[in-house]
Amino acid sequence: MHLVLRCCTKQPRPAFVDRKSFRIIDTAPCFVTTGYRINSWKRLWTSSITATVAKSTVSGGGRTVMEEDAEIDAKSSSKFPLPQVFLQFLQQNGIDPAVYDDAHNLPRYIRLKPQAGVEEIEEIEKDLGVNLSALSWLPGFYSIPPEVQIAGSKSYQEGKIYGMDAASGAAVAALEISPGDHVLDLCAAPGAKLCMLADLLKDSGSLTATDISAHRLAASRTMLIKYDLGNRCRLFLADGTTFSLLPLRGGVDGNATKVEEEKPALDNPDEITKRRYDPTGTLYVDSTVYGEWKGTKTAKEKKAAKRLKYMEDALDRVGGRESELIFYGKASGIVGMKVADVFRSHSLLEDEVSHNGYDKVLVDAECTHDGSLKHISKYEQWGWDTFERRFFNAGRMSSITSLQLQLLRNGFSLLRPGGKIVYSTCSLTKAQNEDVVQKFLDLEPSAELRVIKGSENWPCKNGGLPHTLRFNPSSSKTSGLFIAQIHKHDRLRFE
Numbered sequence: 186m187h188l189v190l191r192c193c194t195k196q197p198r199p200a201f202v203d204r205k206s207f208r209i210i211d212t213a214p215c216f217v218t219t220g221y222r223i224n225s226w227k228r229l230w231t232s233s234i235t236a237t238v239a240k241s242t243v244s245g246g247g248r249t250v251m252e253e254d255a256e257i258d259a260k261s262s263s264k265f266p267l268p269q270v271f272l273q274f275l276q277q278n279g280i281d282p283a284v285y286d287d288a289h290n291l292p293r294y295i296r297l298k299p300q301a302g303v304e305e306i307e308e309i310e311k312d313l314g315v316n317l318s319a320l321s322w323l324p325g326f327y328s329i330p331p332e333v334q335i336a337g338s339k340s341y342q343e344g345k346i347y348g349m350d351a352a353s354g355a356a357v358a359a360l361e362i363s364p365g366d367h368v369l370d371l372c373a374a375p376g377a378k379l380c381m382l383a384d385l386l387k388d389s390g391s392l393t394a395t396d397i398s399a400h401r402l403a404a405s406r407t408m409l410i411k412y413d414l415g416n417r418c419r420l421f422l423a424d425g426t427t428f429s430l431l432p433l434r435g436g437v438d439g440n441a442t443k444v445e446e447e448k449p450a451l452d453n454p455d456e457i458t459k460r461r462y463d464p465t466g467t468l469y470v471d472s473t474v475y476g477e478w479k480g481t482k483t484a485k486e487k488k489a490a491k492r493l494k495y496m497e498d499a500l501d502r503v504g505g506r507e508s509e510l511i512f513y514g515k516a517s518g519i520v521g522m523k524v525a526d527v528f529r530s531h532s533l534l535e536d537e538v539s540h541n542g543y544d545k546v547l548v549d550a551e552c553t554h555d556g557s558l559k560h561i562s563k564y565e566q567w568g569w570d571t572f573e574r575r576f577f578n579a580g581r582m583s584s585i586t587s588l589q590l591q592l593l594r595n596g597f598s599l600l601r602p603g604g605k606i607v608y609s610t611c612s613l614t615k616a617q618n619e620d621v622v623q624k625f626l627d628l629e630p631s632a633e634l635r636v637i638k639g640s641e642n643w644p645c646k647n648g649g650l651p652h653t654l655r656f657n658p659s660s661s662k663t664s665g666l667f668i669a670q671i672h673k674h675d676r677l678r679f680e
């Protein structure tokens with residue numbers, strides 16, 4: 186028998202049902218009778234729990250708790266207990282709450298390294314204590330029962346598996362990565378899709394990633410290092426709506442852009458000062474050269490980096506530079522380049538982008554995350570009033586959709602003609618998906634929605650615009666995700 190409870194305190198889960206610590210979701214409070222021993226716990230939301238109680242007794246209404254529990258079970262197995270404020274949000278956006286009915290039973294998905302063979306799969310199965318069930322429609326992805334925790338497993342710690350929802354994998358697959366592609370991931374953190382992109386590129390092309398959140402981007406850097414995928418990557422802490430650096434097409438082998446100086450000098454403050462200022466103290470073009478990226482810094486290096494940051498801020502003021510490079514791999518083309526060249530601002534003239542734009546761009550945009558109950562459950566901790574404040578105010582909703590449009594437009598401006606951009610969000614709302622894409626198409630005559638190769642076998646539905654796709658929790662058995670693949674024409678659509 187099960188009671189669906191929500192923890193009201195930050196206390197550890199107690200062994201007995203205690204009215205002060207818990208309240209029942211979806212049922213009358215009289216169902217909780219104190220003094221029941223908890224035999225097992227199952228997590229639903231971060232702080233909502235299904236508890237199995239050990240004994241039954243007669244409660245106020247003359248029915249046994251067991252009878253009442255059966256009623257609760259019936260209710261909670263067909264309906265996910267959604268908070269009122271979230272239900273209101275769904276109603277405002279025309280989303281049927283039934284899409285979440287099975288959300289607590291969704292399988293968990295893991296992705297394996299592309300090179301994983303049968304032996305390794307068997308080893309992972311042994312380690313996790315479950316059979317991995319391969320997804321026929323998405324290579325490298327496997328489903329496992331929802332209760333399996335992977336974070337503590339040896340396979341996860343050794344970088345053999347990734348925790349990644351299958352719908353997210355589909356968004357990356359929609360980019361149709363080919364060897365040698367130069368790829369931009371404009372909202373990259375915390376980096377699940379970034380790692381998949383790096384795995385697909387293998388030892389070819391280049392991967393540039395930006396995100397506006399420093400701590401989330403640092404988490405992406407940790408992922409790249411953990412999985413040894415950073416060799417051809419550059420990570421920029423930057424605003425994706427204005428980021429303007431093109432790929433280093435000539436430099437990815439680490440020698441095409443090398444300059445003839447004895448360096449690296451970045452760690453030496455004297456060198457930096459000497460090289461950045463003329464005798465009158467006027468800032469001049471930076472000619473310091475990047476050495477190999479070092480993860481940990483000595484005290485001296487930290488001091489140098491601080492001075493460098495000060496000077497970089499000065500450069501920002503005079504040169505309009507906006508991005509901060511927080512990681513680069515050995516073959517990213519950065520090693521041996523002058524700082525000024527790495528940050529050379531591009532005018533993004535058509536000619537320059539035609540020759541040097543990205544082949545593929547992923548805009549996995551910031552959104553309300555309403556398609557992912559894992560994300561939404563965070564409001565259990567932050568408070569649903571935070572959700573209300575953020576997303577109920579009409580101004581806030583319109584600012585998120587305007588951010589999405591700007592991200593998509595800037596990503597498109599960095600794409601070479603003939604290239605592809607994928608726009609995805611984990612929102613189920615039309616406002617953040619079809620409406621954003623339609624506005625974008627109205628503004629960009631050289632953009633066209635395209636069929637995603639292989640998607641005919643995906644467990645998703647058609648979106649509201651041609652060739653767009655929607656994953657939703659109830660029918661796809663994945664998190665919710667909207668995906669649109671857009672092609673950039675050489676010439677205008679209407680010519």
Ligand SMILES: C[S@@+](CC[C@H](N)C(=O)[O-])C[C@H]1O[C@@H](n2cnc3c(N)ncnc32)[C@H](O)[C@@H]1O
Pocket residue numbers: 353371372373374375376377378379395396397398401423424425426549550551552
């Ligand atoms: C849906 S998450 C991206 C998830 C990521 N693609 C992954 O697979 O792990 C959206 C991200 O957009 C970032 N973001 C928000 N505004 C941004 C902006 N103006 N420029 C770049 N990134 C932004 C957020 O910090 C957040 O990390």
